[in-house]
Amino acid sequence: MTDPNSPGPAWFHRAHGGQVPASTERNESLATSGMWTKCAGCAQFLRSEELEAEAMVCSNCSEHHKISGEDRLLFLVDDGTFEELDQEVTSLDPLSFFDSKAYSARLAGSISKTGRNSAFIEGRAKLSGRPVQIGTFDFAFMGGSMGSAVGEKVTRMFERGLDERTPVICINSSGGARMQEGVLSLMQMARSTAALARLRDEGLPYISLLTHPTTGGVAASFAMLGDVILAEPKALIGFAGPRVIEQTIRQVLPEGFQRSEFLLEHGMIDQIVDRRDLPARLAEILSLLLD
Amino acid sequence: MAAFVLDFERPIVDLEETISGLRELSAKGGIDVSAQIAELEAKATDLRKEVFADLTPYQMTQIARHPRRPYTLDYVEALMEGWQELHGDRNYKDDPAIVGGLARFQGRNVVVIGHQKGRSTKENVHRNFGMPRPEGYRKALRLMSLAERFGRPIVCFIDTPGAYPGIGAEERGQAEAIAKNILVMSKLRVPIIAVVIGEGGSGGALAIGVANRVLMLQNSMYSVISPEACASILFRDSTQGARAADALKYTAQDCLGLKVADEVIGEPLGGAHRDPEVVFTGIGEALNRHLCELEAIGFDAIAGDRYDRFRKLGVTHTAPPPQ
Numbered sequence: 001m002t003d004p005n006s007p008g009p010a011w012f013h014r015a016h017g018g019q020v021p022a023s024t025e026r027n028e029s030l031a032t033s034g035m036w037t038k039c040a041g042c043a044q045f046l047r048s049e050e051l052e053a054e055a056m057v058c059s060n061c062s063e064h065h066k067i068s069g070e071d072r073l074l075f076l077v078d079d080g081t082f083e084e085l086d087q088e089v090t091s092l093d094p095l096s097f098f099d100s101k102a103y104s105a106r107l108a109g110s111i112s113k114t115g116r117n118s119a120f121i122e123g124r125a126k127l128s129g130r131p132v133q134i135g136t137f138d139f140a141f142m143g144g145s146m147g148s149a150v151g152e153k154v155t156r157m158f159e160r161g162l163d164e165r166t167p168v169i170c171i172n173s174s175g176g177a178r179m180q181e182g183v184l185s186l187m188q189m190a191r192s193t194a195a196l197a198r199l200r201d202e203g204l205p206y207i208s209l210l211t212h213p214t215t216g217g218v219a220a221s222f223a224m225l226g227d228v229i230l231a232e233p234k235a236l237i238g239f240a241g242p243r244v245i246e247q248t249i250r251q252v253l254p255e256g257f258q259r260s261e262f263l264l265e266h267g268m269i270d271q272i273v274d275r276r277d278l279p280a281r282l283a284e285i286l287s288l289l290l291d
Numbered sequence: 292m293a294a295f296v297l298d299f300e301r302p303i304v305d306l307e308e309t310i311s312g313l314r315e316l317s318a319k320g321g322i323d324v325s326a327q328i329a330e331l332e333a334k335a336t337d338l339r340k341e342v343f344a345d346l347t348p349y350q351m352t353q354i355a356r357h358p359r360r361p362y363t364l365d366y367v368e369a370l371m372e373g374w375q376e377l378h379g380d381r382n383y384k385d386d387p388a389i390v391g392g393l394a395r396f397q398g399r400n401v402v403v404i405g406h407q408k409g410r411s412t413k414e415n416v417h418r419n420f421g422m423p424r425p426e427g428y429r430k431a432l433r434l435m436s437l438a439e440r441f442g443r444p445i446v447c448f449i450d451t452p453g454a455y456p457g458i459g460a461e462e463r464g465q466a467e468a469i470a471k472n473i474l475v476m477s478k479l480r481v482p483i484i485a486v487v488i489g490e491g492g493s494g495g496a497l498a499i500g501v502a503n504r505v506l507m508l509q510n511s512m513y514s515v516i517s518p519e520a521c522a523s524i525l526f527r528d529s530t531q532g533a534r535a536a537d538a539l540k541y542t543a544q545d546c547l548g549l550k551v552a553d554e555v556i557g558e559p560l561g562g563a564h565r566d567p568e569v570v571f572t573g574i575g576e577a578l579n580r581h582l583c584e585l586e587a588i589g590f591d592a593i594a595g596d597r598y599d600r601f602r603k604l605g606v607t608h609t610a611p612p613p614q
Contacts, residue, residue, distance in 0.1 A: 088609040094549065095540045099525040111613050148605030155602070177493075177515045179524065182539050183551050186493060186515040187604040190501045193470065194477035194598050201478070217515070219466035220454075220494040225474055239465035239494070240456030244520075248456050258461055268464050 030065060039063055055275045064212075064232055064275055069136035069144075070121055072171060072211070076279050077125035077134060085124065086156055090117035091149040095182050103180040106142065114141045118149035119174075122157040127169070128283035130290075133161040136171035137218075144174035146218055147181040151188025154222065158195035158206075167205045167286050168196075172223040175241075176216015189221035196222050205289050207282060210237050210260070210269065228285055229269045230278070231260040237269075295358045299342055299350055300561065306335045343561040346510070348542050349533035352518060354510040354562035355489045356452075361567045363390055363405030363448040366488065369571040370578070371396050371403065377437075379430060383463065386427030388419045388451070389499070391434040396446065397579045399586075402438035404431045404499055405448030408489070421490075422455035425468035428498050432472050439479050442590070444582055447485040447499045452517060454495030469498040476501035477601070480593050482585035486574055487511040487543070487552070488563075503597045504581045505551065507543035508570060509558040513551060514541035550604060554581075 031038040036045045041063025051058070055075045056065040067075075074082060090111070097103040111117060119142055122135030135157045137144035146154075154170070161168040177185035199206060208226030212235035220239055231237060238258040246253055256262050263269045273281050296304045310331050317324045346354070354360070367374050371394035379385040391404040406423065409415035438445045454465055476483065476499075485502035491513030507513060516524075518532035521539060525531075546552035556573045559566040588596060 087612040089607050090610045092606045092608050094606040095538070097538055099538065115613050117610055117612060148607045151605050152607050179516050179521060179539075181515075181606075182549075183491075183513050183515055183541055183546060184549055184605055186497055186513075187551060187601065189470075189494065189497060190473050190477065190601045191604055193473045194501070194601050197474050197477045198598075200474075215466075217494055220469040220498075221473055222470070224464070224467040224470045237466075238461050239454065239469070240461065245456045245458065245461070249458065251458075253458070257458070262462075266462050266464070268467060 040065060057275050062233075062274060064234065066212075067275070068140065069138040069171065069173065072275070073121065073125075073134060073136045075275075076169075076171075076282060077127055077132075078129065081124075081126040082134070083124045084121060085160075086122065086153050087117060089149050089152050089156075091147045091178075091181065093180075094148075094184060095180070097180040097182070099180075106180065110141045114138055116141060118153060119144050119146070120150040120153040122153050124160075124164075124166075127279070127286065130283065130286060131164070131166045132169055132286070133157050133164070133166055134169045134171070137173045139173045142178065144218075145176060145178035145185075146174060146188050147178035147185050148188060150178075151185075151191050154188075154192040155195045158192065158199050158222075161204055161206070162195075162199050162202055165202070165204060167207065167290070168199060169207045169209065169282060170222060170226075171209045171211060172214040172218055173211040174214060174216070174218035174223075176218055176220075186217065189217050193221045193225065196225060200227070205286060207285065209278070209282075211235050213237070215239065215241055224268070227289070228271075230271050230273050230281070231263065231269050232275055233260055233272050235260045237263050297350075297353050297357065299353075303335065303338050303342060303561070306331060306338060310335065339560055347533065347536070348512075348540075349518060349536040351510040351542055352490075352512050352532075352536055354558075354564075355508075355512050357562060357564050358410055359564040360489055361563055361570060362410075363403075363407050363450060363488070365567065366405075366448055366486075366571065366574060367392075367394060367403055369567070370575045371401075374403075377434060380426040380433060382426065382429055384424075384426040386419075386424050386430060387417050388421050388423040388455070389427035389431055391431060393443075396582075397575070399582065400443050401582075402434050402443045402445045403448070404434055404445065405488075406451040406496075406499070408450060419455060421451045422453060423451065423495060423498075424455050424457070424460045425463040425465050428454075428465075428468040428472050431499050432468075432475060435472075435475060435479060438481050442481060444482040444484070444585070445479070445502075446578060447483065447502060449485055449487045449491050449496045449500055449513075450489035451492045451495045452490055453492035454498065469494045472498040473501050477597060478594055479597075480590045482582060482588075482593055483597070484578060484581050484585075486556075486578070487513050488570075488574075491541075492517060501597065501601065503585055503593060503600065504553045505546075506554045506556055506574070506577055506581070507546055507552040508556050508563060508574075509543055510562055511543050512541045513543075513546050514539050 042061035210231040376392040408421035409418040483502040521535035522531035523529040
């Protein structure tokens with residue numbers, strides 16, 4: 001959440017056009033000076049307010065800057081229609097996992113930093129007037145990693161799509177399974193994907209949107225299983241992270257390896273879509289499938 | 292490879308070699324060393340108990356990776372009849388890191404799928420150390436669909452360090468291949484039993500692991516990440532695997548407690564490689580028992596049984612949304 005002092009629910013009723021709040025993380029990675037932000041792509045100075053209204057895409061060079069999960073979700077759906085659900089679901093520390101810091105302390109830290117109980121945000125919304133279930137990872141919460149709580153919420157999102165007979169849209173950005181919950185994290189891949197399998201059987205569409213980065217256990221489960229798979233430009237998408245591959249094969253990886261454009265070329269995704277075009281594109285694809 | 296001995300096995304193996312040397316000597320020369328042999332046997336028994344009875348998680352992992360441990364094709368040979376191996380994914384290639392085929396098992400016909408490691412360096416290069424590429428998973432998927440069409444139960448043997456992380460594997464969609472297997476397995480109407488016989492390495496294992504029953508050998512592991520990779524992240528030192536192994540709680544007994552495994556099958560003292568017949572018998576008995584149970588449920592309820600099994604996996608609780 002942008003302002004840790006503001007009450008949670010009110011935030012979701014905020015209209016986006018021109019008012020999408022900038023997350024603190026984004027400001028760290030971008031050079032800003034008051035009202036101006038320097039584009040990471042073309043180095044031009046852009047009015048911060050306009051950049052935010054354009055979902056953090058540069059109007060000059062189309063560079064896609066980092067955007068938080070919730071900002072992107074709100075940008076996609078009809079104003080004021082997102083109803084967040086299952087906010088109370090949170091992880092425990094079943095392994096009493098301890099590295100340099102206890103996992104329970106790490107969790108507590110992420111909860112207070114993000115103002116959320118887990119790394120996944122989901123609920124009901126409307127897209128061009130059509131009811132959908134929609135969810136997004138919050139990368140600021142332990143790298144969007146998937147433990148039991150994320151797995152539970154993704155599963156509920158698919159199950160609710162089935163119950164309410166609506167399409168499901170998932171915005172993926174995750175480093176993969178959460179190591180600190182051990183093999184239970186791995187099991188979340190099967191748990192969530194099994195719910196998706198039921199949705200598919202009922203002829204309800206699921207659109208997966210891949211954003212930077214989507215790797216590991218999330219890529220190797222529901223993220224790569226969309227009826228239609230869209231990706232933002234230049235997103236890193238793959239099973240193994242580039243560092244792991246480099247260490248295994250002891251070679252430098254080719255330029256553009258595992259980026260959206262590479263996946264499109266290899267037949268792994270349907271389209272690369274400019275973030276600003278996503279609301280209309282999603283609505284159109286759903287319409288073509290369902291109307 | 293027959294000479295491969297783990298560090299903590301060394302004193303026992305040395306003693307056992309001394310005993311067999313003495314036996315040969317007494318057989319050849321007619322010298323009576325039976326008293327010495329008996330004394331050493333007693334010592335070896337004590338030593339085995341001392342060393343093997345209380346293995347650390349990482350020592351168990353070393354046993355799970357032991358190059359003399361029985362692999363998928365050893366179980367096929369010991370437990371199945373009429374084995375017909377089937378090859379290829381019909382798209383790109385045959386991946387030797389996954390084997391599969393048709394077989395008879397205790398009065399029924401089954402489809403068997405498993406990771407396959409190699410025993411020698413040459414074999415391991417051929418088998419890619421049991422690390423499948425997408426074509427391996429797609430071969431497995433093809434065989435699962437075959438099983439579904441002909442109503443054959445599926446038996447999966449899990450034994451992989453993980454899915455292979457390479458350029459070609461990524462180009463051909465490693466993530467999609469694993470994801471698709473998980474998706475399809477979750478809906479199959481035939482019973483599926485998975486047995487973790489060695490290493491259950493993350494997504495590469497789960498891709499043939501969405502089963503109605505998951506059985507684990509006593510020293511096997513099932514983990515989201517290898518202890519070495521975990522150590523290199525946590526401690527920036529991949530040699531700290533033993534510490535990571537403790538933290539990850541991935542032993543068969545831990546997995547049973549987390550309900551990730553349904554049953555632990557015992558191994559002989561010191562590991563399956565020291566007396567493979569014990570695990571052949573144990574796995575054969577457990578497989579038959581679980582298959583009988585699942586056959587009694589009936590095909591219509593099998594997918595639901597599997598859904599319910601995985602739906603419950605995970606530990607969450609509810610807390611008010613933070614302010």
